[in-house]
Amino acid sequence: MASNAAFAEVANLAGDPARAGxxxxxxxxxxxxxxxxxxxxxxxxxTASGHLLQLTAGGxxxxxxxxxxxxxxxxxxxxxxxLESIMQVAADTAPRKKTFVGPRDVALRAxxxxxxxxxxxxxxxxxxxxVKRGDIELTADAGIVTKSGAALFDRLGIDLGIDLGxxxxxxxxxxxxxxxxxSERRPHLAGHVGAALCKHCLSEGWIKHxxxxxxxxxxxxxxxxxxxxxxxxxx
Amino acid sequence: MASNAAFAEVANLAGDPARAGxxxxxxxxxxxxxxxxxxxxxxxxxTASGHLLQLTAGGxxxxxxxxxxxxxxxxxxxxxxxLESIMQVAADTAPRKKTFVGPRDVALRAxxxxxxxxxxxxxxxxxxxxVKRGDIELTADAGIVTKSGAALFDRLGIDLGIDLGxxxxxxxxxxxxxxxxxSERRPHLAGHVGAALCKHCLSEGWIKHxxxxxxxxxxxxxxxxxxxxxxxxxx
DNA sequence: AAAATGTTTCGGCCAGGGCCGAAGCATCGC
DNA sequence: GCGATGCTTCGGCCCTGGCCGAAACATTTT
Numbered sequence: 001m002a003s004n005a006a007f008a009e010v011a012n013l014a015g016d017p018a019r020a021g022x023x024x025x026x027x028x029x030x031x032x033x034x035x036x037x038x039x040x041x042x043x044x045x046x047t048a049s050g051h052l053l054q055l056t057a058g059g060x061x062x063x064x065x066x067x068x069x070x071x072x073x074x075x076x077x078x079x080x081x082x083l084e085s086i087m088q089v090a091a092d093t094a095p096r097k098k099t100f101v102g103p104r105d106v107a108l109r110a111x112x113x114x115x116x117x118x119x120x121x122x123x124x125x126x127x128x129x130x131v132k133r134g135d136i137e138l139t140a141d142a143g144i145v146t147k148s149g150a151a152l153f154d155r156l157g158i159d160l161g162i163d164l165g166x167x168x169x170x171x172x173x174x175x176x177x178x179x180x181x182x183s184e185r186r187p188h189l190a191g192h193v194g195a196a197l198c199k200h201c202l203s204e205g206w207i208k209h210x211x212x213x214x215x216x217x218x219x220x221x222x223x224x225x226x227x228x229x230x231x232x233x234x235x
Numbered sequence: 236m237a238s239n240a241a242f243a244e245v246a247n248l249a250g251d252p253a254r255a256g257x258x259x260x261x262x263x264x265x266x267x268x269x270x271x272x273x274x275x276x277x278x279x280x281x282t283a284s285g286h287l288l289q290l291t292a293g294g295x296x297x298x299x300x301x302x303x304x305x306x307x308x309x310x311x312x313x314x315x316x317x318l319e320s321i322m323q324v325a326a327d328t329a330p331r332k333k334t335f336v337g338p339r340d341v342a343l344r345a346x347x348x349x350x351x352x353x354x355x356x357x358x359x360x361x362x363x364x365x366v367k368r369g370d371i372e373l374t375a376d377a378g379i380v381t382k383s384g385a386a387l388f389d390r391l392g393i394d395l396g397i398d399l400g401x402x403x404x405x406x407x408x409x410x411x412x413x414x415x416x417x418s419e420r421r422p423h424l425a426g427h428v429g430a431a432l433c434k435h436c437l438s439e440g441w442i443k444h445x446x447x448x449x450x451x452x453x454x455x456x457x458x459x460x461x462x463x464x465x466x467x468x469x470x
Numbered sequence: 471a472a473a474a475t476g477t478t479t480c481g482g483c484c485a486g487g488g489c490c491g492a493a494g495c496a497t498c499g500c
Numbered sequence: 501g502c503g504a505t506g507c508t509t510c511g512g513c514c515c516t517g518g519c520c521g522a523a524a525c526a527t528t529t530t
Contacts, residue, residue, distance in 0.1 A: 003417065004259055005252065006325040012250030016518080020243035034477060047519055049478055059328030068476050068527040078415075082324050085317040090241040092313060093294030141426035142377035142410035175377035180313075182238065191376035251488080269507060282489055284508055303497040303506050472530085479524070487516090494509070500502085 013058045014086060018043050019051050023060065023074075023083055028113040028214040031064065031071035036212075080115035084179060091182035107215035109183040111207065114214075117179070117194030118201065122218065122226075124184045126197070129230040138178050138187055145174035145193060153193075156229070158200045160193060248293045249321060253278050254286050258295070258309075258318055263348040263449040266299065266306035271447075315350035319414060319425075326417035342450035344418040346442065349449075352414070352429030353436065357453065357461075359419040361432070364465040373413050373422055380409035380428060388428075391464070393435045395428060 014020060021041040026032060032040075038048035052072055055061040062075045074080050111122035118126060130136045135149030145153070145160070153160055160174055177191030189197065201207045206222030209215070218226065218234055226232040249255060256276040261267060267275075273283035287307055290296040297310045309315050346357035353361060365371045370384030380388070380395070388395055395409055412426030424432060436442045441457030444450070453461065453469055461467040 003322065003325060004256055006328060007259065007322055008250055008252045008255035010250075010325045010328065011246055011255060011321050015243055015245075015247030015250035017240065017243045018518080020246060021239055024239055024242065035475095043518090044520060045477070046479080046521085050518085053478085059324065070477070076324075076327065078320070078323050078327060082317075082320040085313070085320040086246050087238065087242055088313050089294065089311075089317050090238060090245045092311065093241060093245065137408065137410070139410045139427070141412035142379070144377070144379055144408065144410060173372065173379065175372070175374045175379060177376035192374070253488080270505095278488090279490060280507065281491085281509080285488085288508085305507070474529075475527085477524105477526075480522085482521095483519085485518090487514105489513085489515105491512100492510085494507105496505100496507080498503105498505080500504100 009058060010060070010082075013055055013060055014083070016051070017041075018047070019055060022048070022051065022055070022072075025214075026061070026072065026074050027080065027083055027115055028209075029074065029080070029115045031073035033069045033071060037072060074115070077115070084114065087182050088180055091185075107210055107213075107217075111216045111218060112214045113198060113209075113216060114179065114188075114190070117188070117190045117198045118207075118216075119179070119181050119188050120183055120215075122207075122216075123188035124181050124186045125232050126226075126230060127178070127187060127189045129232050130189065133231075136176065136189070136193075138189075140178065140180075140187070143176040143178050143189070143191075143193075145176060150174060153196070156200065158196050160196055244293060245295070245317075248290055248295055249318070251286070252276075253282070254290060257283070257286065257290070257307075260449075261296070261307065261309050262315065262318055262350055263444075264309065264315070264350045266308040268304045268306060272307060309350070312350070319349065322417050323415055326420075342445055342448070342452075346451045346453060347449045348433060348444075348451060349414065349423075349425070352423070352425045352433045353442075353451075354414070354416050354423050355418055357442075357451075358423035359416050359421045360467050361461075361465060362413075362422060362424045364467050365424065368465075371411065371424070371428075373424075375413065375415075375422070378411040378413050378424070378426075378428075380411060385409060388431070391435060393431050395431055 014023060018041040022037045025037060025040045034048055034052055035045050037052065038045045041048060052061065056063055059075055060079050061072050064071045109120055111118065111120045113119070114123070117123070127138065130149065131138055135146055135152050137144050137146065150160070174193065176189060176193035178187035179190035181188050188194070201222065205219055206225050207216040207218050210217050223234045226234060249258060253276040257272045260272060260275045269283055269287055270280050272287065273280045276283060287296065291298055294310055295314050296307050299306045344355055346353065346355045348354070349358070352358070362373065365384065366373055370381055370387050372379050372381065409428065411424060411428035413422035414425035414429070416423050423429070436457065440454055441460050442451040442453050445452050458469045461469060
């Protein structure tokens with residue numbers, strides 16, 4: 001089958017340390033410039049340029065030129081899911097050393113964005129709280145928003161914009177996707193619902209990005225809301 | 236973060252053409268010997284040996300020695316999902332040439348196993364039929380087995396062995412996972428439910444593996460059952 | 471126009487790693 | 501035991517591909 005070569009090419013693109021670093025940095029869904037990506041990967045801009053060309057040609061990234069900058073982002077949610085699943089396997093594999101945790105790691109483990117949804121301790125705590133309250137049900141493979149969950153999201157002003165699928169008449173339930181967290185080893189809320197919740201938290205000012213990283217900090221307002229709405233006590 | 240190196244290592248393992256071929260061959264969940272894998276990858280046994288050592292050390296494969304043979308299989312469902320997601324991206328990327336389809340490809344596209352569930356035209360048709368009959372509901376991210384679906388599976392003698400999760404009292408619904416088919420570009424049924432269905436089809440003799448490949452052939456008995464039970468007319 | 475900044479192209483260096491032939495172990499069957 | 505079969509280790513070949521310095525190109529700013 002011809003697809004084998006394409007498979008190897010895609011995996012190989014993600015398999016270089018420098019390129020992996022760039023992809024990792026793009027995992028929060030934002031677009032970064034070539035120079036920024038060179039810095040995070042620890043290489044010179046001209047080397048990064050070559051890598052970015054490859055990644056774009058390989059369909060992993062899309063670029064958008066804006067003035068003298070070129071903004072690179074993940075080409076699709078499918079790419080993000082692929083990166084997630086690789087991290088998954090890598091996390092399973094790597095539990096060798098107790099993992100030295102730098103200050104950056106601490107923040108990342110506490111709360112971060114994962115493409116379009118929330119991960120880390122906060123992400124898992126949110127998922128746990130929603131499950132405990134009976135607002136969602138989760139298995140390893142899939143999840144569902146219950147009636148009470150739908151009401152909660154509605155009350156919060158989160159529009160889940162019910163997926164209509166092929167037929168416009170779909171009245172079905174709201175499904176969501178679990179995503180195993182590499183730091184917590186427990187599932188958090190991903191997919192359409194997870195993205196909507198994350199967007200809401202950001203727009204309401206409950207959390208905000210730290211510097212230019214994927215890590216997020218919980219604001220005072222956020223702490224209050226997470227406590228009152230979800231019963232989560234922040235550390 | 237230290238995990239970046241592990242990530243690159245895992246992706247790199249999958250990124251070599253020879254190793255990719257082996258992983259691809261193992262995607263049906265069965266265990267193969269080193270020599271068999273060397274043959275499918277088009278390399279000599281000694282080269283394959285080196286690759287297999289790396290894949291095992293990297294946590295992608297597990298080996299089981301049996302006499303003078305060594306059976307290699309994917310180390311976990313997480314690895315299978317990772318491979319799936321890479322194929323996904325590769326399929327999106329690769330629609331360049333109208334894809335020359337050899338006789339092998341024809342069989343693969345018609346019906347094949349994908350780790351532990353059914354894919355290809357048959358897999359998609361089954362998923363479509365179940366959705367149409369109202370036995371399952373699917374979105375891009377997740378799926379659910381309805382009451383009528385649960386009854387159907389029960390009638391067929393398929394034990395979904397309801398996932399109990401942490402608490403033993405779980406009465407919740409049966410969730411399942413969709414998996415975008417690389418040949419059909421439409422979702423088929425994966426996860427726990429998909430695996431149970433596939434297992435049932437094999438044990439009932441509705442389908443059987445062609446040679447030693449992932450491709451499966453529908454038996455006469457299978458044709459009758461797919462028609463009567465699911466309303467699927469085989470080509 | 472000229473200078474500054476972001477990005478790409480070119481050329482050459484170099485190491486890592488895939489490949490195979492030959493030989494060494496292990497296991498099975500007789 | 502002996503030879504056959506499956507698998508691994510060793511050694512050496514070779515070539516892909518990542519890296520950087522220098523320079524060209526593009527775009528914005530002064």
